[in-house]
Amino acid sequence: MTPQTDTFMPSYTLNCRMAHEAAALERLCQVIRTRGFRIVRMAVESAGESLDIALTLEGTRPIAMLQSQLEKLHTVAEVDSGQTSAIRSRSA
Amino acid sequence: MNGAEHILDAFHRHQIDTVFGYPGGCIMPLYDALVDDVTVAHVLCRHEQGCALAADGYARASGRLGVCIATSGPGATNLITGVANAHRDSVPMLVITGQVPLGLIGTDAFQETDVLGMTLGIVKHSYLVTDARDIGAVMEEAIGLAGSGRPGPVWVDIPKDVLLQDAPATLFPADEESAAECPDLNPAMDLLRAARKPLLYSGGGVGLARCEDGFRQFAECAALPAVVTLKGIGNPGKHNPDNLGMLGMHGSRAANRAVDACDLLLVIGARLDDRATGNLKEFAPNARMIHIDTDQAEINKVRQADVALRGDLAGILAELTAAVRAHPLEIDDWRQQCRLWRTTGGFSAADNEEPLAPITGPAFVRQLSHIAPDDTMIACDVGQHQMWVAQHYEFDHPRHHLTSGGLGTMGFGLPAAIGAQFADRQSTVINVTGDGSFMMNAQELATIRRYRLPLKIIVLDNQCLGMVRQQQELFYNNRESQIDLDDNPDFVAMARAFDIPALHINRTDQIRRGIETILAYKGPMLLHVAIAREENVWPIVKPGAGNREMLDETHRPSTSNKEQIA
Numbered sequence: 031m032t033p034q035t036d037t038f039m040p041s042y043t044l045n046c047r048m049a050h051e052a053a054a055l056e057r058l059c060q061v062i063r064t065r066g067f068r069i070v071r072m073a074v075e076s077a078g079e080s081l082d083i084a085l086t087l088e089g090t091r092p093i094a095m096l097q098s099q100l101e102k103l104h105t106v107a108e109v110d111s112g113q114t115s116a117i118r119s120r121s122a
Numbered sequence: 123m124n125g126a127e128h129i130l131d132a133f134h135r136h137q138i139d140t141v142f143g144y145p146g147g148c149i150m151p152l153y154d155a156l157v158d159d160v161t162v163a164h165v166l167c168r169h170e171q172g173c174a175l176a177a178d179g180y181a182r183a184s185g186r187l188g189v190c191i192a193t194s195g196p197g198a199t200n201l202i203t204g205v206a207n208a209h210r211d212s213v214p215m216l217v218i219t220g221q222v223p224l225g226l227i228g229t230d231a232f233q234e235t236d237v238l239g240m241t242l243g244i245v246k247h248s249y250l251v252t253d254a255r256d257i258g259a260v261m262e263e264a265i266g267l268a269g270s271g272r273p274g275p276v277w278v279d280i281p282k283d284v285l286l287q288d289a290p291a292t293l294f295p296a297d298e299e300s301a302a303e304c305p306d307l308n309p310a311m312d313l314l315r316a317a318r319k320p321l322l323y324s325g326g327g328v329g330l331a332r333c334e335d336g337f338r339q340f341a342e343c344a345a346l347p348a349v350v351t352l353k354g355i356g357n358p359g360k361h362n363p364d365n366l367g368m369l370g371m372h373g374s375r376a377a378n379r380a381v382d383a384c385d386l387l388l389v390i391g392a393r394l395d396d397r398a399t400g401n402l403k404e405f406a407p408n409a410r411m412i413h414i415d416t417d418q419a420e421i422n423k424v425r426q427a428d429v430a431l432r433g434d435l436a437g438i439l440a441e442l443t444a445a446v447r448a449h450p451l452e453i454d455d456w457r458q459q460c461r462l463w464r465t466t467g468g469f470s471a472a473d474n475e476e477p478l479a480p481i482t483g484p485a486f487v488r489q490l491s492h493i494a495p496d497d498t499m500i501a502c503d504v505g506q507h508q509m510w511v512a513q514h515y516e517f518d519h520p521r522h523h524l525t526s527g528g529l530g531t532m533g534f535g536l537p538a539a540i541g542a543q544f545a546d547r548q549s550t551v552i553n554v555t556g557d558g559s560f561m562m563n564a565q566e567l568a569t570i571r572r573y574r575l576p577l578k579i580i581v582l583d584n585q586c587l588g589m590v591r592q593q594q595e596l597f598y599n600n601r602e603s604q605i606d607l608d609d610n611p612d613f614v615a616m617a618r619a620f621d622i623p624a625l626h627i628n629r630t631d632q633i634r635r636g637i638e639t640i641l642a643y644k645g646p647m648l649l650h651v652a653i654a655r656e657e658n659v660w661p662i663v664k665p666g667a668g669n670r671e672m673l674d675e676t677h678r679p680s681t682s683n684k685e686q687i688a
Contacts, residue, residue: 052250053238060242098419104247104267 039088041070043112044097046083049105054081057103065099066091080107125254125285126155129218132261133162135294138189138216140165140180140544142173146193147233148220151285165544165573168565170197172537174204174217175563179538181213182524183499184545185332187269188215194222195233198279199240203531205275206244210528211353212330214273216264217245223283224252237279246274254287262294272417273330302434307441309429310388310412315449317386317410319456322346323369325398326353326527327391327415327435329520336439337390344446346388346453347460349377351398353527354391356517364457366464370398371663372509375467378669380460387411389427391435393420395528404668414438469513477631481653483507483582486633487514487554490580493637498550499524499542503535503559506588509659511554533562536579540566543575550578550641557583557610567620570646578640579622579648581613584655592658597665600679617648628652 048054055074062069067089075082089096093111100109123131129152133141142165145153156164167173170192177188188208192201198219208215222231238250247267249260257280264276314320322344328337334357341348341358348358349369358365369377381387387409392398399405402424413420413427414435421430431438469484487510494500500515501524502508508525517523524542526534539553560581570577587605594602617624624647627636633651640647661672 052252053242053248056239057242064243092422095419095423098421098423102417102419 040090040093042087042089042093044085044087044093044100045108045110045112046085046100046106047077047080047108048083048103049107050076050079050081051105054105055083057105058083058100061099061103062087062096065096067096123291124151124155124288125251125257125280126151128254128257128289129261129280129285130155130159130162131291132258132265133189135262136187136265138187138265139163141189141191142167142176142180142541143191144170144173144193144197146197146220148194148222148282149191149197149218149285150193150220151282152191152218152220164191165540165569167537167540168568169563170200171204171533172540172563172566172569174201174215175207175531175534175537176541176544176566176569177215178204178208178211178213178534179501179524179541180545181208181215181541182211182538183521183542185329185521186214186545187265188213188541189218190215191218193220193233194237195235197233198235198237202241202244203529203533204537205241205277207526207529207531207534208275209244209246211326211526212273213275214269215275216268217275217277219277219279220285221250221279221281224281225283227281237277241277244275245277248277249279251278251280251284254284254289257284257289258292258294266297272327302437304437304441305431305433307431307438307445310414310431311442311445313386313410313412313429314388314446314451318453319384320346320386320388320451320453321380321384321409322348322358322388322390323350323381323392324348324354324357324390325351325392326520328354328357331391331416331435333436333439334520336436336443340439340443340446343443344451345457346451347380347384347457349373349381351392351395351527352512352525354520355512355523356520360516360518363461363464366460367469368512370395370400370669371665372513372659372661373398373669374469374513375661375672376460376463378663378672379463379467381406381409382670384409389413389415390439391415394424399424400663400669401667404670477629479630481628481630481633481651483510483653483657484514485630486582486651486653487511489633490552490554490637491515493634494552494641495550498522498552499539499546501535501539501542501551501553502526503553503555503562504530504532505556505559506584506592506657506659507554507556507559507582509589510582513659532559535559536563536566537569539577539579540569540575543577544573551575552578552580554580554582556588557581557585557607557613558587560613561610564616567617567622571620571622574645576645578646579617580640581648581650582653583610583613583650584653584657585610586655588655588657589659591655592662595658595679596662596673596677613648613650622646622648624648624650626650626652
């Protein structure tokens with residue numbers, strides 16, 4: 031087993047509004063994962079034909095890169111980034 | 123009008139007259155509707171992967187939307203490699219699949235797969251249509267999305283009962299095209315004028331934006347030394363004296379050297395792919411960068427741009443051309459230096475003077491380039507032959523070079539050539555392939571025969587997976603593992619079994635005659651070219667290394683070190 035090491039993992043919040051269509055959340059989560067981020071918290075609320083999604087994410091890559099990838103999704107209407115902080119986490 | 127007829131209605135609205143597909147259970151309503159349709163030509167390939175790759179080749183060659191169709195389950199999963207290929211190379215594609223009836227979704231029904239879920243990462247967008255009344259609007263949106271902005275594949279999955287469901291016809295007013303605003307070019311022009319060693323770096327985005335002519339005008343007007351990515355080959359034109367060729371892992375010494383020495387990169391329609399940049403930390407270490415792209419997400423993705431311009435490429439190029447025409451760049455010393463590097467470090471392959479000598483891949487490709495007509499489209503597969511074509515074939519237009527750049531899909535070439543030949547029945551289309559790649563979609567020989575496509579197939583046969591063997595030789599201590607293909611079938615006999623004539627050559631003095639023979643033949647023909655097993659692609663940069671660390675033949679380990687474990 032790989033020993034666990036302490037690392038500082040930048041944490042971000044993103045608020046996202048997207049169309050409430052088939053596989054909407056899977057589509058969002060898939061981009062977050064493949065672009066190198068981990069979902070720490072996710073709150074989803076249905077708002078008519080839309081979904082409002084509040085995300086807390088961790089990742090070492092620039093959050094702007096993820097934001098622009100999410101904005102490319104056809105059904106994503108809006109992505110707002112919140113405040114950035116650095117939290118201590120344990121990673122393998 | 124039922125759901126299937128709504129699909130055909132959308133094809134008619136958008137002048138889609140050629141589609142590539144394979145029927146099966148859940149897509150049968152669409153195939154039933156096709157029986158009465160006289161405007162849409164359906165090309166029956168012999169495997170769904172062939173359908174998707176043929177649609178891809180059709181789109182690359184024509185600049186139009188490629189369309190492929192398959193049934194649910196294995197039909198859909200067989201499409202996936204071809205769709206991923208289109209996604210990675212930003213090829214406009216519409217994918218239509220049947221799905222099990224609505225009530226059976228989620229019951230593990232026969233030929234049910236979660237197509238929407240399993241394809242999320244390889245599409246620009248996707249739909250599961252659950253009401254026939256939505257099909258018209260979904261098709262409209264899907265077709266628009268696939269071709270707009272940065273193009274890509276859009277997948278529409280439709281349950282069988284929805285295809286059969288009646289729905290009223292809908293009117294779709296034609297979209298009014300809005301003129302794109304040109305961004306402020308002054309910051310870019312300031313950087314360009316301040317640079318002493320600027321370098322033009324272009325990629326596949328030029329062809330995708332269909333602004334090949336505008337790019338050519340700018341390149342000639344600015345007389346900037348130019349390098350290209352694999353997908354940008356042909357952008358500057360083969361007669362441009364400032365064209366240094368492809369950069370990167372198998373790039374020319376001239377191109378990689380110019381990137382290393384330049385003080386400004388003007389990147390147009392390229393995404394700074396790792397095969398092009400090598401180790402990013404060592405890439406263009408002295409250069410500032412202007413990045414022009416239609417996709418905002420590509421800007422600053424892997425390297426921060428000093429100036430970024432996002433917008434309509436044609437408009438930006440026109441403005442840039444006007445600016446450099448009014449005030450030419452003063453870079454004579456740099457231009458002369460690059461032209462010297464081009465002479466001493468361009469791609470060169472000696473034509474073997476010894477008539478009985480074995481054929482080498484580079485020498486063959488150079489002769490092919492000299493003999494084939496100017497408008498020839500070359501559809502490559504993936505491997506050593508692909509790099510020899512990229513290095514030694516002199517393309518004068520990016521649409522003449524069909525290659526799987528991002529995904530690197532072995533088996534791409536033959537179906538892509540089929541698609542290209544459907545896109546232009548008059549052009550010469552040649553699939554240049556290797557023995558490994560050829561066997562991956564060889565079933566499409568039957569498609570060539572069925573439609574009597576006059577395309578030519580050239581198999582460069584080294585009896586092994588040459589690119590893997592090369593990397594095992596250079597980077598894995600010469601330990602060969604699972605690369606032997608010396609039990610290949612007789613390719614000449616195989617082609618003839620599909621009623622396609624074929625020739626075999628293995629000597630240098632047979633090259634010209636072999637090429638001329640297949641080009642002169644009116645129908646499809648295969649040329650089997652035996653080449654040496656040990657031949658490598660030079661130069662090569664070790665994956666992960668900087669482009670300065672190009673290796674050549676002098677770096678070959680001794681063959682006595684070989685430890686064969688295959």
